[in-house]
Amino acid sequence: MPFVKTWIVPGTEHLVYLRQQPLEVFSRYIQQGMDSKEAGGILLGHVRGEHLEIIEATEPSFWDKRFRFLFERMPYFHHRLAMKRWKESNGLVRYIGEWHTHPQNYPSPSSIDLKEWQILAADRVDGRPLLALIVGCKDIHVEYMSGAGKRNILEPASFRRGEESVFLN
Template identity: 50%
Template structure:
């Protein structure tokens, strides 16, 4: 597997685990060719204190807007999946954040990414920070975003 599965804040107070199926979904949307468009979706999973396990991601729908350097997730299909998982799990599986791709080997968030993440973090009903992941060709950018703070970049745990 190209991408690493375990991530932590520098102080190791927050841990994130990505299921193998999540990493496989990320792999299948890497922008390797000049004709490949950005992709993205929701991060769904479980919360264990400050820690998270990402068990599933939603993937682009036909209604999403995808271009080489732009992805806009339309809410309908993604929201329906998230709500179905929430109900089926009696609230155990929940929305944890967002992911999208960049056509970079080692991705970095744009100003637009950071603005959008702060807005999404502010809309969280549970008040928790949001997890944001950017999938690059050779690595991931994993960050915890609070509405009123700058993001906290996570590090892979080897």
């Protein structure tokens, strides 16, 4: 079952669009078997006005610690890659947020997830909220977390004709 590509912030017209690369990475790490481990990485993308386009999800690195119910990210590799993309794109591609998997069909964040996201959001130099994403077996959970701890859970958006052009120029 393919994941929803386009998400909307409720009560607004703000869209988050997932390109093919992140969707493929998520599919590779879905936690299906009993011995599967949590995986995760960072999300890189473009800010397009009020919209966000996620173009790349980094994959777990050799240094990350993967367990069934915990993914501990070793930030060095991921942040080095974020800097590289930022430079290559003259500042167009930037760090947007984080993703990890859960062994749940319809994933929801743990209290540890929420705490970590808030710390990461407060650390962002551009002052934007963090996009936090959890990949479950049948669905993904997408939310914005602000540095002050304000959550905004996104909803699937039906992709109307015309909206797509926002992301294709």
